[in-house]
Amino acid sequence: MPALANKTYFNFGGQGPLPSPSLAAISGAFATIQELGPFSDNVWPYVNRTVGGLRQRLAAWFGVAPERVAFTENVTAGCVLPLWGLPWEPGDELLVGDAEHYGVVAALEELARRHRLRITSLAVADLTEDGDATAGAVGERLEAALTPRTRLVVLSHLLWNTGQTMPIAAVAARLAGHPRHPWLLVDAAQSLGSLPVAEAAAAADIYACTGHKWCCGPEGLGAVAVSERLLEASSPTLIGWRTLEHDGPGAGGYHRDARRFEVATSCTPLFAGLDRSLQLLEAEGDADVRLAAIRQRSRQLWDGLQRIRGIRTLMTVPPPAGLVSFTMADPGGAPLDPAAVVKQLGDRGTWLRTLESPRCVRACTHLVSTADEVEKLLAQLTQLSVG
Template identity: 90%
Template sequence: MPALANKTYFNYGGQGPLPSPSLAAISEAFATIQELGPFSDAVWPYVNRTVSGLRQRLATWFGVDAARVAFTENVTSGCVLPLWGLPWEAGDELLISDAEHYGVVAALQELARRHQLRITTLAVADLTGDGDPTATAVNERLEAALSPRTRLVVLSHLLWNTGQTMPIAAVAAQLAGHSRHPWLLVDAAQSLGSLPVAEAAAAADIYACTGHKWCCGPEGLGAVALSERLLEASSPTVIGWRTLEHDGPGAGGYHRDARRFEVATSCTPLFAGLNQSLQLLEAEGDADARLAAIRQRSHQLWEGLQQSPGVRTLLAVPPPAGLVSLIMADPRGQALDPAAIVKQLGDRGTWLRTLESPRCLRACTHLVSTADEVERLLDQLSSLAKKAL
């Protein structure tokens, strides 16, 4: 990864660096398309193989049939495009967790405004303990928050702010027993490439991912896994030639599968790059083995932070994945400015990020993170804390 040659990097939850083989795959795809002719009879078999190959690979990761996978530009479009195609009724309720990304929340607010829907809140951001008690609490709180008007539940798989995981398959099973069987929308921005996703993706109605975070693929390409019942109930929203089952004048009919939510021309070399990045991850072991490696470094970081005066981790237990969020304070208990800390760490060649809600720092460990890098971050944080004394 060329981006890691001159820095210590902990921002995989924002964007993963592109591996050299993936960059090469993108370049080779551009060259191949130009050699074949960018709009010629010879190029389409190559384009179709590239796109369908990635669709099948992602379907395997998701644990679903390839017909349930649509390509998008990013997580947000994967969440939003199917939502606008559902048959809403005035007074329907959208139950949204209090730990969702503001981009998705803003889209849901606009959906509610246009269709006269009501937004209610599911509290999960305060769940900072072990997995089993968290799952039990989610079940109990969900049961209390559901109403006869609930039509959609929105819950991330891996919370982008606290780093906690949500029991998506159990939530889906719980919703199946509700009188209206609400749809389940899962923001999986932090999941693909980080967690095993097959069980959750197969259970959700909308499971939206991106390739540029934990997958370390190129930005501008994501995917969404859609349930069969959602595909039966939904209509296309933003419509283009890729939405259509057949090309040409008067073709009309939409794809019956997830492709109805694809729109028009995409950059084929990005598909080649993401496919290569996924293959590199697969070479490191299955999803459980990769998660174990990620946890090894995140646990090292979390445990080291427990020994650092003035530092409080948002999770009270070692993280279930690779996200470690923390707050630093001076001896008087006053929180230190996260942005200033990020700037000072960046001056030392170490990169993590700030979050606004809650106002904190977030560090992400991945497969390529080393024990030495984690110790370097711990030393630098300790040094900054002493400097603030």
């Protein structure tokens, strides 16, 4: 990873550095397309193999049939395009977790405005204990929040701010028993590449991911897994030639599978790059093995933060994945500005990020994070905490 040569990197939840083999795959794909002839008869078999191969690989990661996978540019598009294709009635309620990303929340607010829907909130941001306690609390709160008008539930698989995981499969099972069987939309921006996702992706109606975070793929390419019942009920939203079952004038007819949410021309070399990044992750072991390695470093970081005066981790137990969020205070107890902390660390070659809700610092450990790098970060934070 060339980007890691001159820095200590803990921002995989923002963007994962691109491995050299993935960059080479992108460059090679560009060269192949030019050699075959862009938009020529010779190039289409190569394009179809490249796109189809990635669809097959992601379907295996998601635990679903390839027909349930659509490609998008990013997580937000993966959430919004299928969402806008569903049938809504005035007065339908959207139950939204209070730790969701503001990009998705803004789209939900516009959807509610246009269709005269009502948005209600499900409190999950305060759930910072272990997985069993969290799953129990989510179940109880969901039961209390559901109403006869609930038509959609929105939760992230791995919360981007606190680092907590949500029991997606259990939530889906509960919704199946609701009289209206509300749709379940899952923002999986932080889960693909960090958590095992098959159970959650197969259970959700919309499970939207990106390739440029924990997968360490190129930006500009994401994917969404959609349920069969969503495909039966939904209509395309943005429509282009890739939406159509057959190409050509007067072809008409939309794809019956998830491709109805694909639009038009994409950058094929990005598919080659993401496919290579996923292969590199697979070479490190299965999803459970990879998560164990990620947790080893995040546990090391979490434990070390408990020993630094003035630091409070958002999670009260070791994190379930690689997100470790925390606040800092000076020796007198006055809060330190997260932006200032991140800048000072950046000046020392260590990269983290700030979050606004809650206002904190977030560090991410991944497979390439080393014990020495974690200890270096802890030493730098200790220095900053004493002024």
